[in-house]
Amino acid sequence: MFLRRVSLAVLFALGATALCAQDAPQGSGVASETVESREVSATKGTKLVFPVLVFDRSRVLSQSAAGQALEAEIDEARAALLAENEQIYADLETEEQEIADAKPLMSEEAFRLRAQEFDTKVTEARSAQDQKARDIQTLYDDGIGEIEQKMNDALATIARDLGAVVVFERGQVYLMNGAIDISRLVIEKLDEDLAEDTDTAPADQDTAPSED
Incomplete structure (x- = not known):
């Protein structure tokens, strides 16, 4: 219960929504921005910052190609x-x-x-x-264990890209704004890594020196 209260306090202390590194134009809805919309905002010269992120471990394991x-x-x-x-x-x-x-x-x-x-x-x-x-x-x-190691690497990369200072597993959070859920991004990153590993494996075998 203490962990849930701490999680809730952190979320509300930081606004529980995406924060903008630049001042948002008057009348713009920053709270409506999501993690997935960061690419669109980036093209407009606005870098979105998400101090708090959340991911669903069970969803990542069940929906990722590796899982x-x-x-x-x-x-x-x-x-x-x-x-x-x-x-x-x-x-x-x-x-x-x-x-x-x-x-x-x-x-x-x-x-x-x-x-x-x-x-x-x-x-x-x-x-x-x-x-x-x-x-x-x-x-x-x-x-x-192997998937979770890659998942941790993906979380670290995404958190760094979005300027996050803390990442919670969804079960630790009592109340949240869905905009900070990065589960889909983690799944996509894991699938990309798996595809790269699959593509490079045959190439490594082909380039292996032949025995005379």
């Missing part, structure tokens, strides 16, 4: 693991039934050994599948 690609990769991996788990379960269930059917034909010692081997097999299979699930979670966490 969507990661989500698709994780969904595919989880679906494959689920299908594999179902197949393993079906195979173990069949084997368990075979052991039960063979019990009358086996000595007590032979059955006990077979049952122990089966229990060990079940335990090892469960452990292996659990590790695969953890690997998928690690893949997701690492992917999110």
